[in-house]
Amino acid sequence: MRRLALPLALLVVAGCDNASNDDDGARCEPPSDATADAPAEADAGADTGAAVTETPLRPAANPTEYVAFSVEAPAGRAEFDALGGPLLGADAAAGRGHRDFVFQNGIRLTSEVDPRTAEQLVLTVEMETATGDEPAQRVVARVPASTAYGAIWFDAVEAAIATADAKLERGETMEAFRIEHRARSANGGNLTTYYDFDGVSGRFGISVQGPRTSLLSGRVNEPAQSGAPFESVYGRVNFQVDRDEFSFFVNRAYGISEGAAQNFNDFYLLPHEWLRLTVTPQLDDDRVDVGFEVVTLDGRRVPIARAPASLLGGEQFMQTVFRMYENMADGEIATPGSGTTWTAPFYYDDPNGGGVVEVIANGHDGVMRIAYAVESPIQTLQDVDFVPYQGQIVIPDDWDAVDPTCAEIGASESAQGEFKIRFAASTTVRHALGDPATISGPIWGSVYRARDVRITGPIDGAEPVVSFAFDDVVIGDGPTETVYELERPIPAGDYQMLGFMDVDGNADPESPDPDEGDPVMIPIGGFQLRCDTQPITAEFALLLPAGR
Secondary structure: OOOOOOOOOOOOOOOOOHHHHHOOOOOOOOOOOOOOOOHHOOOOOOOOOOOOOOOOOOOOOEEEEEEEEEEEEEHHHHHHHHHHHHHHHHHHHHOOOOOOOEOOOEEEEEEOOOOOOOOOEEEEEEEEEEEEEEEEEEEEEEEEEEHHHHHHHHHHHHHHHHHHHHHHHOOOEEEOOOEEEEEEEEOEEEEEEEEEEOOEEEEEEEEEEEOOOOOOOOOOOOOOOOOOEEEEEEEEEEEOOOOOHHHHHHHHHOOOOOOOOOOOOOEEEOEHHHHHEEEEEHHHEEEEEEEEEEEEEOOOOOEEEEEEEEHHHHHHHHHHHHHHHHHHHHHHHHOOOOOEEEEEEEEEOOOOEEEEEEEEEEEEEEEEEEEEEEEEOOOOOOOOOOOOOOOOOOOOOOOOOOOOOOOOHHOOOOEEEEEEEEEEEOOOHHHHOOOOOOEEEEEEEEEEEEEEEEEEOOOOOOOOOOOEEEEEOOOOOOOOOOOOOOOOOOEOOOEEEEEEOOOOOOOOOOOOOOOOOOOOOOOOOEEEEEEEEEEEEEEEOOOOOOOO
16 A cells, blocks of 8 residues: 655745835735734824834734635726725715625625714625535624725726726737725724736735734633724836936936936826826935825826935935846846846835835846835724624533543553554545545555654655554444454554545555545544553544645
């Protein structure tokens, strides 16, 4: 029999900041926003003459948890209007919002005018889950959003899509952009609603995070954060530039040159004609003021972000990009395609009413690109009620029971002994197979020293202590009524058991191996043999996936 090994794929969710954005405009958005404590720091840096409040590097002090997900769907202008209008646009503000709108199978959106104030919406995300034989619908996030910021987001996306459509219809190229509405609530969680365009087509999506809940003793499933909820509008647009264009652009925007009096004024950030840049010199303060406006389809001007940037910071950014660019260019000259990949962001903000601006330069395959990422000032809102986890967990009364001694199970301590095995199927296997009667068939397996097994199976060169084969095993609802014994006693110690059940009856008895859909064991936990007879329950954890 082949040694049974079942590699497990681990899903790693990594947080990242704006600096780690790909140059296609798809922002890496962690479901948990590191700026969640920003309102508590609202006075930091205010020009009041008072002492500046410093922001701690790591403000979180207590253990917390959250669950999050992101989903999206292809969307052009018509699909966006149908989705975005009733969610955050004029339709929502007029009371014509979504009601249990099925965004994806089992994912529903609702947008309602807050009964406490007509200036605020309440956005709810619900998810259907399978609980027994009945689907259960639970609220996973509920956040407030203002009709003002919702309208800004909707109008900006409409203008951006219209610009992209017009250029593509004329056969022109279009660069990527992404526009988000971000709502954060201590009680209701986080909801980022976004439109992401890759230069050819767009996608409408939502990133959902339940509220952070406490892991302190006695406070599980209670809110871990406090403070007023808040929202912002974020946008990122991309450009392709060469070194000379970048040098002129940065000198004109942040430097002192012959054109210092001719800084950008209502500058079209082509090809994104809907977004305009104005840079105002404030040279007596060694800085410039950088402002962005959205031009809506009906010609209105909507300020989106404004922040000061120092001349020294701009010069440092320029020199950093030159260094990165030259290194990439040198590699391309030596061997095409070998130039280094790099990213260099220049971040500046005005948290007291201006917002955030970030210029992100990056290079890949010898090509340099620039992105402007801007975020509106944070606007505070009225909070919603707390959204707790709504699942039901049954904790066994004896979960913390001490393992019985040999005497308590009617056995004696011994240098060798026998396992008395009953087989069971996990809830995962029982749910996958459905009918308990189908959880039956012959079982093949092996017992290994625990030190010889990893999550991927036996280590190279490891041999089983003993192997086993049992015919006509019926688990059903399990564990088995029959108790199974190995062919001989084995030395006392710690063991792992690997094996499979041939539920479809097609294994070769001469060389038994599992195939797709057979229940298999995985080396989690283990078994301790200390008595001359040791009763254990060996569980089939899951069905063998395809290709394993």
